Amino acid sequence: MNPNSTLSPDRQEAAPPDRRSWLVRRGLLLESGPQRRLALGGFVNQLGTAAFLATAPLYAMRVIGLSVGQVGLGLGVAGVVGLLAGPPVGHLADRRGPNGVFLATLLIQTAAMVSLLFAHSFVAFMAAVAVTDLAGASGGAARGPMIRRFGGDEVPKFRSYLRSVAFLASTFGALAAGVVIQLDSSAAYRALIVANALTFLGCAAVLLRLPRLEPLPASTGSDRWLALKDRPYMAFVVLDGILWIQGEVVTYALPLWVVLHTEAPRWFTGVALAVNTVLVVLLQIRTSRGIKGGRLAGRATQRAGLAFLIGMGVIALAPGLPGWAAAAIMLAGVAVHTLGSLWHAAGSLELRFRLAPAHAQGQYSGMFGIGMGLCYTVAPALLGLLCLTWGAPGWLAMGTLFVAAGLAIPFVVRWAARSRELDA
Template structure:
């Protein structure tokens, strides 16, 4: 077992700092380059506010704006659909103009639209504010993709896994802030959180402005404009991967309803399950991503993930009708297995996302990838509600089987894609 470096009394403070920094980099706890650290810090600040906002926006709309539950759901659905349309064109713009400046612009727009929510007093004002926020958010994701690819260098899977761990950690702190606001439950508290989220966009921009500007990469002259949408193998990958990403909603959406409506387990188990999932992702995602380089290996990781999802969901499904303590034990095992699957899937998915896209069009391809994930989050609540909650045990097994089929199909899509591009399993 490696140990943290020790230093003698005659070592300088600079040497101590360098030694500890080197040890942290080796352990995967610190990124090696300055741009990578800045991008990770900006992502942490951004996700911190976003997570808190997403957890409280329905209550803000209900308590402060005085909308009905139906209006809140409709408004958020409209915003989610609107957010899907901007990723591809903005990603193309990032490829042609440089991703950093476009990303900064989307953050500033989100800061303004989020702050405008404080002035919303009607349904359409609410819809406009959240729709512009979602539109800029999806645009920012498309612009961020090329930055991850180019600042990640030869270690894109490791870098992206680090970013996912950071995002999960930020989401945990954001959820805690949201919980405190919901406990206070006053207009002032909700407004303070909205304002705080607006400030996180500015804070993220303040970090990113220190990054070096990335110049656009040259593209072939005879290449069409919307190449990502015409790339059938990549679109097939996005469809399959979007189905696989439904797994991210299993523990946050389906499990809480399953625990409350179909098992004898105590309700506090939901918080414990999410905490275990978060800790596993934060500490194991980087390690899981090591060695997953190239299309074949990434496809195998996604295939393993599908099998793990079926196993984990099958175990969770058996908790119905068991005594409370037995249900907790069974479901915790299922949660752990499901989380292992999510680690494999994330590592494989994020490798393929960049591996299958040409370097000069990462923004446009990131927009297509983001649309697939966006559609997943639109579909997931209804699908999981029908299968896992309404149908019960057979539905859990059917959803798990869908993951298996998608995972098994992924290597064939990768082979199809490999006929027209280089996806060899070697470091680049």
């Protein structure tokens, strides 16, 4: 029994005032500590990366003088090289500690970005972007254990917050890229590259004061291919990679659908992207609440697949409608699709850490990154064939594929539970 309960209200001690800032109380800013530093570093890093990715092809063509084919080949080769780095570097982070490995990748990215200023040929351009992508993928694998261990018992919520921060940074980065593209000068493109290099150093400076994370003892040896041999996890990576294609629906398929197949005004593509970004930033943390454990995460992916099918089915109704009606119905479809992306991200990122052993988070994060990277490589061709070539039936076919992948993931979770310690 509380001894103060018998006291009169005027004699009870008043609760101490909450001196936290309004942003912290509302959940818009994390408490001071490692989580806030990791989020701030991610924001700075993503800000420069988003701006660079939007302008890299133009820099290669306008300043270096490469052809469209050379630019596509160079970026494609760089992307493949980056995908291969994740698991081995993640394994290194597991065995040596993630802090130093992550900081090293940021320094390598800085040097590679600066070297791009001196690239005057196709080979030099490809080498610079390949090293940048290689270090970026390696950094993602090393960052995974940091998220898992600094997140503690709130990993799903923390990872959702980081995703919202990344979306916000990408929006600001895209705006900066728009200014540079409008100026369309060699000096502007070069200035953006220098700014991106500085963001890598800024991220490193922020994360330098993080507490050092020591390697966790490996209970199953130091097999650097442990994740590759984990069949349930590999099945999850494949199915989840299919679901991550949903991110390209709004950014790639929808703009072309609007321009080529509907009467909606072209500026609607910007509105759709803005709505998608705002919903993710505002709702990602709230959506992730309560999604903790394999069973609930599996259900979230099931709901996500159904939402993708409904949203894409609605978007497919736009051709033949007047411009305003087409825009309105596609906006509704985008909203439903974004709700599915929120559920998918919450479930996916919970399972990413839940299915991975604690001592091999880096290696498993690298394998997870390969799944996401492959999806972004395949997405343009697949969405182009189904949604843009087949039309409405293709949108429904793609949505059905999302449903199938979402429905299959809970079975994979139960398969994984038989070989590792998971909640029911």
